[in-house]
Amino acid sequence: MERGLFGLVSGVDIFSGGIIRLQVAEAEVNNISIRFLDRKTGEPTKGKTKPETILRQLTTKKGQVYSMLQGKRDVDTVSTMGLMADVSIIPQPAGDAGKVDLVMNVVERPSGGFSAGGGISSGITSGPLSGLIGSFAYSHRNLFGRNQKLNISLERGQIDSIFRINYTDPWIEGDDKRTSRTIIIQNSRTPGTLVHGNQHDNSSLSIGRVTAGVEFSRPLRPKWSGTAGLIFQHAGARDEKGNPIIKDFYGSPLTASGKPYDDMLVAKFECVCTGSGDQGSSMFAFNMEQGLPVMPEWLFFNRVNARARKGVEIGPTRLLLSLSGGKVVGSFSPHEAFAIGGTNSVRGYEEGAVGSGRSYVVGSSEVSFPMLGPVEGVIFADYGHDLWSGPSVPGDPAGARYKPGSGYGYGFGIRVDSPLGPLRLEYAFNDRQAKRFHFGVGHRN
DSSP: OOBBBBBEEEEEETTTTEEEEEEEEEEEEEEEEEEBOOTTTOOBOOOOOOOOHHHHSSOOOSBOOOOOOHHHHHHHHHHHHEEEEEEEEEEEEOOSTTTTEEEEEEEEEOOEEEEEEEEEEETTOOOOTEEEEEEEEEEEEEEETTTTTEEEEEEESSOOOEEEEEEEEEESSSSOOOEEEEEEEEEEEEEEEEHOOOOOTTOOOOEEEEEEEEEHHHHHHHTEEEEEEEEEEEEEEOOTSOEEEOTTSSSSSSSSSSSSSEEEEEEEEEEEEEESOOOOSEEEEEEEEEOOSSSSOOEEEEEEEEEEEEEEEETEEEEEEEEEEEEEEEEEOGGGSSESSTTTTTTTSSTTOOOOEEEEEEEEEEEEEEEOOOEEEEEEEEEEEOOTOOGSSSTTTHHTTTOOOOEEEEEEEEOOOTTTSSEEEEEEEESOEEEEEEEEEEEEO
């Protein structure tokens, strides 16, 4: 019973000499079947999901002794697919003695539909509707009954606009390593203020990107996962009227090639280790991108980035330490420089106001403590440095804007748990005697 095995002690024989023989009956799994139930009536119905798509998620197999603990884990695994509103396993006696048939009852969710919503972009820091974004999307979470996902979305803000088509097969058929495949096509326009903002003529520029690629992900070992992909990107800058430009107000180049657009084919590798399911717990991530000069005019560069986070419980409080850093070598677009400062970097500064460079390091420490119900209080301190790499960015956009290259911030705030993750409202001071509110959704990067 403690091991969750489905069986019983069916008899006891007592022999002389103090010998006892226990007769143990184990329930061997004879067959596993899927039964779809109607959401309203609870009666059996025909499902849209292919049974083999569900069955390959199960660790319980025919011929094993049925374990109720293992069965519960299988129920949880099927639930995390996101296709079912309810999942349960019912053991039933099989025709053969000592065997059991397992019936998994599942109630399917609606497989797709349209949605609309809104959000906030941290890249816009001025204007009456600063950073507001509206979105519209169509999603289908069970293409062909194989748990494949299709998402088509459009987001639009003051400057931001993103049109994205995303197709994901979470487990490629015939693969025993649980490898997933994602195909991405995206056309985006985002503010260029992180690196090339604060222009004297009060004009603004945006970065347009057309991206297409494929990525493969799989678990490497417990708590570790890896991603590899190949992505093509066509990117350039535009002025407020949408015309292509190659230099900003200060004469700094906006592309590496000197043309209105830079083209690049990027091989990507990422490895992530998570301490637990809680996003606020310990984590380590390493990312590397390599530009492949397949064509002479395509960019050739190497970019690495690493992030680490460690959480420690100290009585009723929680200490969270984080460190991130990166470096890029080779020919790269100036607007792709590492930007330091802002809500997810050094608080107390505007987005990208500390500096931008080929290298960077940012450290942060936070102490959070419970206040009332889902509300937490937090005090924090951040520090960031471009490692004196700002002038090595083509045109030195940080130097032209007199960005310091290093800085720190500290402050306090509150956090409220929500279905979207923690809602963060923070008030920060920086080392230049400036004060600033920050609002964010979700955990810091």
